[in-house]
Amino acid sequence: xxxxxxxxxxxxxxxxxxxxxxxxxxxxxxxxxxxxxxxxxxxxxxxxxxxxxxxxxxxxxxxxxxxxxxxxxxxxxxxxxxxxxxxxxxxxxxxxxxxxxxxxxxxxxxxxxxxxxxxxxxxxxxxxxxxxxxxxxxxxxxxxxxxxxxxxxxxxxxxxxxxxxxxxxxxxxxxxxxxxxxxxxxxxxxxxxxxxxxxxxxxxxxxxxxxxxxxxxxxxxxxxxxxxxxxxxxxxxxxxxxxxxxxxxxxxxxxxxxx
Amino acid sequence: xxxxxxxxxxxxxxxxxxxxxxxxxxxxxxxxxxxxxxxxxxxxxxxxxxxxxxxxxxxxxxxxxxxxxxxxxxxxxxxxxxxxxxxxxxxxxxxxxxxxxxxxxxxxxxxxxxxxxxxxxxxxxxxxxxxxxxxxxxxxxxxxxxxxxxxxxxxxxxxxxxxxxxxxxxxxxxxxxxxxxxxxxxxxxxxxxxxxxxxxxxxxxxxxxxxxxxxxxxxxxxxxxxxxxxxxxxxxxxxxxxxxxxxxxxxxxxxxxxxxxxxxxxxxxxxxxxxxxxxxxxxxxxxxxxxxxxxxxxxxxxxxxxxxxxxxxxxxxxxxxxxxxxxxxxxxxxxxxxxxxxxxxxxxxxxxxxxxxxxxxxxxxxxxxxxxxxxxxxxxxxxxxxxxxxxxxxxxxxxxxxxxxxxxxxxxxxxxxxxxxxxxxxxxxxxxxxxxxxxxxxxxxxxxxxxxxxxxxxxxxxxxxxxxxxxxxxxxxxxxxxxxxxxxxxxxxxxxxxxxxxxxxxxxxxxxxxxxxxxxxxxxxxxxxxxxxxxxxxxxxxxxxxxxxxxxxxxxxxxxxxxxxxxxxxxxxxxxxxxxxxxxxxxxxxxxxxxxxxxxxxxxxxxxxxxxxxxxxxxxxxxxxxxxxxxxxxxxxxxxxxxxxxxxxxxxxxxxxxxxxxxxxxxxxxxxxxxxxx
Ligand SMILES: Nc1ncnc2c1ncn2[C@@H]1O[C@H](COP(=O)(O)OP(=O)(O)OP(=O)(O)O)[C@@H](O)[C@H]1O
Ligand SMILES: [Mg+2]
Numbered sequence: 001x002x003x004x005x006x007x008x009x010x011x012x013x014x015x016x017x018x019x020x021x022x023x024x025x026x027x028x029x030x031x032x033x034x035x036x037x038x039x040x041x042x043x044x045x046x047x048x049x050x051x052x053x054x055x056x057x058x059x060x061x062x063x064x065x066x067x068x069x070x071x072x073x074x075x076x077x078x079x080x081x082x083x084x085x086x087x088x089x090x091x092x093x094x095x096x097x098x099x100x101x102x103x104x105x106x107x108x109x110x111x112x113x114x115x116x117x118x119x120x121x122x123x124x125x126x127x128x129x130x131x132x133x134x135x136x137x138x139x140x141x142x143x144x145x146x147x148x149x150x151x152x153x154x155x156x157x158x159x160x161x162x163x164x165x166x167x168x169x170x171x172x173x174x175x176x177x178x179x180x181x182x183x184x185x186x187x188x189x190x191x192x193x194x195x196x197x198x199x200x201x202x203x204x205x206x207x208x209x210x211x212x213x214x215x216x217x218x219x220x221x222x223x224x225x226x227x228x229x230x231x232x233x234x235x236x237x238x239x240x241x242x243x244x245x246x247x248x249x250x251x252x253x254x255x256x257x258x259x
Numbered sequence: 260x261x262x263x264x265x266x267x268x269x270x271x272x273x274x275x276x277x278x279x280x281x282x283x284x285x286x287x288x289x290x291x292x293x294x295x296x297x298x299x300x301x302x303x304x305x306x307x308x309x310x311x312x313x314x315x316x317x318x319x320x321x322x323x324x325x326x327x328x329x330x331x332x333x334x335x336x337x338x339x340x341x342x343x344x345x346x347x348x349x350x351x352x353x354x355x356x357x358x359x360x361x362x363x364x365x366x367x368x369x370x371x372x373x374x375x376x377x378x379x380x381x382x383x384x385x386x387x388x389x390x391x392x393x394x395x396x397x398x399x400x401x402x403x404x405x406x407x408x409x410x411x412x413x414x415x416x417x418x419x420x421x422x423x424x425x426x427x428x429x430x431x432x433x434x435x436x437x438x439x440x441x442x443x444x445x446x447x448x449x450x451x452x453x454x455x456x457x458x459x460x461x462x463x464x465x466x467x468x469x470x471x472x473x474x475x476x477x478x479x480x481x482x483x484x485x486x487x488x489x490x491x492x493x494x495x496x497x498x499x500x501x502x503x504x505x506x507x508x509x510x511x512x513x514x515x516x517x518x519x520x521x522x523x524x525x526x527x528x529x530x531x532x533x534x535x536x537x538x539x540x541x542x543x544x545x546x547x548x549x550x551x552x553x554x555x556x557x558x559x560x561x562x563x564x565x566x567x568x569x570x571x572x573x574x575x576x577x578x579x580x581x582x583x584x585x586x587x588x589x590x591x592x593x594x595x596x597x598x599x600x601x602x603x604x605x606x607x608x609x610x611x612x613x614x615x616x617x618x619x620x621x622x623x624x625x626x627x628x629x630x631x632x633x634x635x636x637x638x639x640x641x642x643x644x645x646x647x648x649x650x651x652x653x654x655x656x657x658x659x660x661x662x663x664x665x666x667x668x669x670x671x672x673x674x675x676x677x678x679x680x681x682x683x684x685x686x687x688x689x690x691x692x693x694x695x696x697x698x699x700x701x702x703x704x705x706x707x708x709x710x711x712x713x714x715x716x717x718x719x720x721x722x723x724x725x726x727x728x729x730x731x732x733x734x735x736x737x738x739x740x741x742x743x744x745x746x747x748x749x750x751x752x753x754x755x756x757x758x759x760x761x762x763x764x765x766x767x768x769x770x771x772x773x774x775x776x777x778x779x780x781x782x783x784x785x786x787x788x789x790x791x792x793x794x795x796x797x798x799x800x801x802x803x804x805x806x807x808x809x810x811x812x813x814x815x816x817x818x819x820x821x822x823x824x825x826x827x828x829x830x831x832x833x834x835x836x837x838x839x840x841x842x843x844x845x846x847x848x849x850x851x852x853x854x855x856x857x858x859x860x861x862x863x864x865x866x867x868x869x870x871x872x873x874x875x876x877x878x879x880x881x882x883x884x885x886x887x888x889x890x891x892x893x894x895x896x897x898x899x900x901x902x903x904x905x906x907x908x909x910x911x912x913x914x915x916x917x918x919x920x921x922x923x924x925x926x927x928x929x930x931x932x933x934x935x936x937x
Binding site: 057059062087088089090091092096098100105106114117119165168172 | 832
């Protein structure tokens with residue numbers, strides 16, 4: 001891996017103002033996310049966590065009228081706030097896992113292979129097989145599905161489907177993984193498995209996770225950002241945020257005074 | 260609804276026939292639903308009842324056809340039919356060759372006559388009046404001249420002289436009155452001719468070069484001015500053609516002789532068949548009469564019973580006595596047919612020899628100058644083997660034929676289901692074969708689907724996935740509006756506009772490579788198929804759009820987040836996910852198309868014949884008839900309860916089954932889709 005790249009932050013947000021139409025939902029965000037760390041976004045519902053996350057892979061483009069009003073977002077050293085950025089390349093570098101697991105109505109194999117299949121440079125069958133296997137192993141799913149790769153992804157349990165979505169993102173060979181409340185739709189046991197997986201993945205990937213679960217944030221993340229009504233209130237090491245928050249609002253939120 | 264809510268609902272209003280308002284509303288909608296189902300059931304029962312009567316009737320008809328010997332005649336006739344087809348190919352070939360040296364001139368003459376016909380059509384009114392006036396004028400002139408001559412002659416008796424003198428001014432007045440009118444009409448006609456010749460459509464399809472066009476125009480103007488005199492250009496052409504033909508005839512004498520020999524060879528077979536045909540026909544009439552005899556007799560007897568008038572009663576009784584109830588002499592007549600099989604074999608053997616000799620005498624294809632002649636001769640030679648085989652089969656079948664062998668039930672059903680002929684109101688035998696109608700319907704539907712599915716699906720994808728709000732609000736209502744166009748209007752459009760347009764386009768010379776072009780008919784399968792495609796677009800579009808809309812947004816964002824482009828997301832995720840919905844849409848579109856009546860009735864051409872598939876794709880240029888069309892067309896003119904009437908119900912039943920199967924299939928697919936999608 002390139003060292004000079006590693007010196008720079010994986011994601012760097014500078015004076016970001018983001019709006020849906022006329023409604024400004026993020027104000028003056030400044031944030032640096034380091035390589036191979038897990039960063040958690042916390043904050044009450046509607047404070048703009050997902051919006052910020054979607055700004056990192058430009059999935060915000062899907063919403064008509066959504067735009068960066070000012071400021072910039074640099075991902076892996078590249079400014080991606082310009083409208084003419086190659087989003088397909090960006091999204092291959094920045095994978096995403098959604099709150100509600102959303103495998104395609106295809107076989108398990110095809111789900112994982114999808115990112116490769118839509119890639120411009122084609123790969124042979126054996127190489128593809130290798131990538132699929134590696135990705136599934138990485139997502140700790142291989143042993144459970146290796147005998148039924150050709151069956152529908154819908155046959156898996158919720159937790160397995162979410163891990164399949166992680167494998168699918170990994171297959172693209174990303175540097176960054178964005179996870180928007182990845183465990184919100186899962187039972188406690190599956191949640192635990194995903195959290196384990198996140199800790200394992202941290203070695204190779206920069207992970208940004210949105211969560212409403214304070215315990216989860218403390219369990220998996222190195223740093224935590226607290227957003228409140230479009231402002232980044234506090235951003236620090238997770239330990240500090242949860243033990244000695246500087247801001248009163250942060251303290252109130254993590255102690256459950258409001259949510 | 261939980262019971263608390265229900266109670267609250269019920270409490271609010273009471274009083275209509277002791278029903279609560281909730282109940283009243285429930286019964287109202289329930290009643291509507293059950294009425295719909297009831298009517299559907301009624302239709303089914305009616306359809307099945309009427310159609311069910313067809314099978315025994317049809318079987319009885321075929322049995323009569325066999326026992327009366329019509330089947331035998333039809334077997335023998337195969338020899339004649341095939342021969343006629345071959346003979347006409349030869350004939351066409353001969354004349355094409357004969358005309359080869361003056362083809363262009365004949366084409367010019369033909370065009371001249373066609374244009375003349377059109378121009379005559381436009382000035383028919385004034386020309387007719389002119390003719391009448393001219394007659395009046397000449398009559399008056401002749402009478403005047405006669406009278407003057409008589410007057411000039413010697414010693415007429417004074418009375419006659421006086422009356423002649425009195426008549427003179429009358430004649431003069433007529434002449435004076437008619438003369439300017441004639442001049443006026445002549446002028447008007449000349450103008451009309453000039454105007455008619457200026458219209459582009461007059462020259463359409465005539466393939467004339469500019470010089471020829473001028474010559475034709477001049478000849479026509481001339482003809483209208485100096486009546487009855489041929490323009491030198493026309494006369495020249497005619498002379499040339501005559502000369503060339505005269506020159507060519509002796510050269511082709513051998514060819515002609517061979518053709519004549521071939522065509523005459525069938526005479527003995529025909530001579531053999533024609534008395535048999537009469538016998539069979541008569542026997543069948545007898546059979547039909549015998550069938551209704553008991554009924555007629557009973558009716559007469561009942562009538563006699565009812566009257567009090569003794570004379571009348573006696574008359575009716577006598578008439579009843581005269582009704583013959585005896586079975587027709589099947590066996591006797593059949594003996595006559597059996598006796599002819601040997602003769603048939605013998606004439607066929609002769610026929611073979613004569614055909615061989617004629618074929619021997621035909622010129623080799625390579626010797627022929629004209630391409631059409633070569634083509635027809637080639638076709639003749641290619642079909643010859645088939646024909647020889649059909650002769651063998653006819654002889655074998657004639658030998659095997661037994662009039663008293665019962666006609667198999669299954670076979671009579673097959674005659675309906677896969678029979679190649681739908682012949683009704685025939686003086687010989689009515690055949691109710693579904694195939695011509697079925698292939699027509701199917702072919703038209705296929706064209707309609709092939710054309711409409713890409714359009715509708717493409718539009719649905721565009722509207723659902725790519726269009727802006729404004730475009731959506733424009734395109735959707737526009738496409739859905741198509742449904743509001745009455746099909747008879749579309750049919751009219753097909754006849755007046757599309758048919759002509761297609762034919763004109765098909766005549767463009769650089770499009771000649773397209774199979775089926777140039778189109779022979781204005782009303783054809785292609786025309787009907789295109790209109791139906793247009794009609795099916797809204798159905799397929801709307802359902803496809805629904806199917807695409809039902810694909811969860813999460814799939815699209817998932818695909819996009821993996822770096823797929825918009826297009827890849829649509830083609831690899833959204834469309835495949837919606838595929839079962841799309842297939843269901845296509846099936847329902849097919850159901851809509853195959854049931855459509857008005858357009859195909861107006862535009863398909865109404866030819867009850869299996870289209871000629873030997874042309875490949877070009878088959879779409881043929882006229883055809885359809886299952887829906889035949890029902891619409893013939894139901895009005897058949898007797899209620901007749902076999903023909905029931906046959907139409909059978910066709911309706913087949914249509915009904917197809918629609919049912921299609922809808923059912925669509926529903927199964929949709930259900931699977933829903934299970935799969937959630
Ligand atoms: N598509 C949209 N169009 C308009 N406004 C939106 C849209 N999506 C989100 N918003 C607004 O932006 C603000 C931030 O929304 P966002 O989804 O980022 O919140 P969040 O922190 O992710 O909330 P949650 O925890 O409930 O997921 C909210 O006020 C919301 O109403
Ligand atoms: Mg959110």
